Amino acid sequence: xxxxxxxxxxxxxxxxxGGVLVAGIDEIFNxxxxxxxxxxxxxxxxxxxxMMATAASHYDLDRFGILFRATPRQADVMIVAGWVSxxxxxxxxxxxxxxxxxxxxxxxxxxxxxxxxxxxSETIVKGxxxxxxxxxxxxxxxxxxxNLIHGLILLQERIREESILGVRxxxxxxxxx
Amino acid sequence: MNGDLRDLHQEILDLGTQGMVMNxxxxxxxxxxxxxxxxxxxxxxxxxxxxxxxxxxRGLEKMAERRPYRHFLPFxxxxxxxxxxxxxxxxxxxxxxxxxxxxxxxxxxIRVALMELNRIASHLxxxxxxxxxxxxxxxxxxxxxxxxxALALLEAITGARLTYNWIRVGGLPDDMPExxxxxxxxxxxxxxxxxxxxxxxxxxxxxFRRRTEGVGVxxxxxxxxxxxxxxxxxxxxxxxxxxxxxxxxKYAEIDFDVVVLRDGDTFARYLARRLELEQxxxxxxxxxxxxxxxxxxxxxxxxxxxxxxxxxxxxxxPRGELSFTMVxxxxxxxxxxxxxxxxxxxxxxxxxLVVGNKVADVVAILGSIDIVLGEVDR
Ligand code: SF4
Numbered sequence: 001x002x003x004x005x006x007x008x009x010x011x012x013x014x015x016x017x018g019g020v021l022v023a024g025i026d027e028i029f030n031x032x033x034x035x036x037x038x039x040x041x042x043x044x045x046x047x048x049x050x051m052m053a054t055a056a057s058h059y060d061l062d063r064f065g066i067l068f069r070a071t072p073r074q075a076d077v078m079i080v081a082g083w084v085s086x087x088x089x090x091x092x093x094x095x096x097x098x099x100x101x102x103x104x105x106x107x108x109x110x111x112x113x114x115x116x117x118x119x120x121s122e123t124i125v126k127g128x129x130x131x132x133x134x135x136x137x138x139x140x141x142x143x144x145x146x147n148l149i150h151g152l153i154l155l156q157e158r159i160r161e162e163s164i165l166g167v168r169x170x171x172x173x174x175x176x177x
Numbered sequence: 178m179n180g181d182l183r184d185l186h187q188e189i190l191d192l193g194t195q196g197m198v199m200n201x202x203x204x205x206x207x208x209x210x211x212x213x214x215x216x217x218x219x220x221x222x223x224x225x226x227x228x229x230x231x232x233x234x235r236g237l238e239k240m241a242e243r244r245p246y247r248h249f250l251p252f253x254x255x256x257x258x259x260x261x262x263x264x265x266x267x268x269x270x271x272x273x274x275x276x277x278x279x280x281x282x283x284x285x286x287i288r289v290a291l292m293e294l295n296r297i298a299s300h301l302x303x304x305x306x307x308x309x310x311x312x313x314x315x316x317x318x319x320x321x322x323x324x325x326x327a328l329a330l331l332e333a334i335t336g337a338r339l340t341y342n343w344i345r346v347g348g349l350p351d352d353m354p355e356x357x358x359x360x361x362x363x364x365x366x367x368x369x370x371x372x373x374x375x376x377x378x379x380x381x382x383x384x385f386r387r388r389t390e391g392v393g394v395x396x397x398x399x400x401x402x403x404x405x406x407x408x409x410x411x412x413x414x415x416x417x418x419x420x421x422x423x424x425x426x427k428y429a430e431i432d433f434d435v436v437v438l439r440d441g442d443t444f445a446r447y448l449a450r451r452l453e454l455e456q457x458x459x460x461x462x463x464x465x466x467x468x469x470x471x472x473x474x475x476x477x478x479x480x481x482x483x484x485x486x487x488x489x490x491x492x493x494x495p496r497g498e499l500s501f502t503m504v505x506x507x508x509x510x511x512x513x514x515x516x517x518x519x520x521x522x523x524x525x526x527x528x529x530l531v532v533g534n535k536v537a538d539v540v541a542i543l544g545s546i547d548i549v550l551g552e553v554d555r
Binding site for chain 2: 017021040042043044045046048049050053056057058072082085087088091095109113119120121123124141142144
């Protein structure tokens, strides 16, 4: 093992047993995390149909390492696809809380972003951002599968910049419809 | 069977033990939308089921009262978002009848073509998701392969993939694009050549058949009593199709078979939809044979006002009978709008149907009723 670059001192992680793994760990973790973003199977409404279409044969989300998992405990990304009603909101928060860190939320469609066409309905939450922190807003009604993929790629890029030590950046990305 | 189980349930209660209560949903991979089922189980067997709906409620009927007639059309897209055009049509028809607006012939024929193309897209989605519910995930990939072709055609004419909003009061906003009819006919040939693959994957699949045959049988009388419509009703042997019984647009002039099956089980409900694909293809071919030239919309004033009265429209959506009732008081906004959503009526049968079945069959039965929660909750 060579000497430790002073700049990287802060990134040294001590393993039990005395071994030292130097630098690059963020890169390794981020490489793994960004290329295996497992997403929660969680469709709310119309946008969920487009989410399914994105995952199916034509657009094939598997290419990006994005698989749909049925339980929040195995998921890294929650794609909120559809309008969030007041009755549904506590469940979304609970699902989010059940996901292990690091976790990310992508709001798909005008409804999940800001209430969409139902902004003047009293039973609709004006965007899922009021309940959970959102990383990516993908606008559109529904967003085209290309737009959703674009949003997911931007999220991958963001994950690559994260550090396992530092606080994650939280300004949301916006993809216009 | 159900009676015996209830006795057993009573016995268990007398023993001082209780059944297990299991919560399915609202987030569950195989519910088609956010439906919650509270199941009481005795081991694997379902003793009682209580569906909870309302997770997508947004008060659409009330919202309609706050808007001019035409402004409500885009909202109907988001009722049954798998076949938006049928909702558009039902709403537009109700307004047309209320205000006494005629629709030109060509527009009516194009509307029929749009309906059937959308029906194909919807049934393909059903085949894919139903296969996935039962573990045959391959079917999803095959069905979506063809569904994308249908969506591409719909996108070519309407400009959208899912929420089309392409039916206007009095006609259509624009004519068919050039060579669109050729594209649709080519798609018909393609689909016909591919349905054999679906049969090999699902219809003739022994595992699939054992999971579905004889499961969740709805007798014809029950089906009528519950107010079921669409393929769910026709699979029980009742020949009721709005396209045949109360023809709208140009359906009266079209030759097609109403798919009726006898068994009323989960497999029959699947097969009814699978066979309807071919009927839709048959209708599409006739439409382009007989498409007349002419205008595609009649003149409708900028401010649409209907005389006081009440109007009713019925449309056969892929899920069943969809109808709109509109009441006008002479103002630019409707006074009251009522939507009869087929999924809502079809869902009522579920609670009684699953009693006595295994937990795994609940998923199969729910899938075969093919509900869309957007229209259940409105
Ligand atoms: S953004 Fe549009 S398509 Fe998506 S859930 Fe809302 S209404 Fe439906």
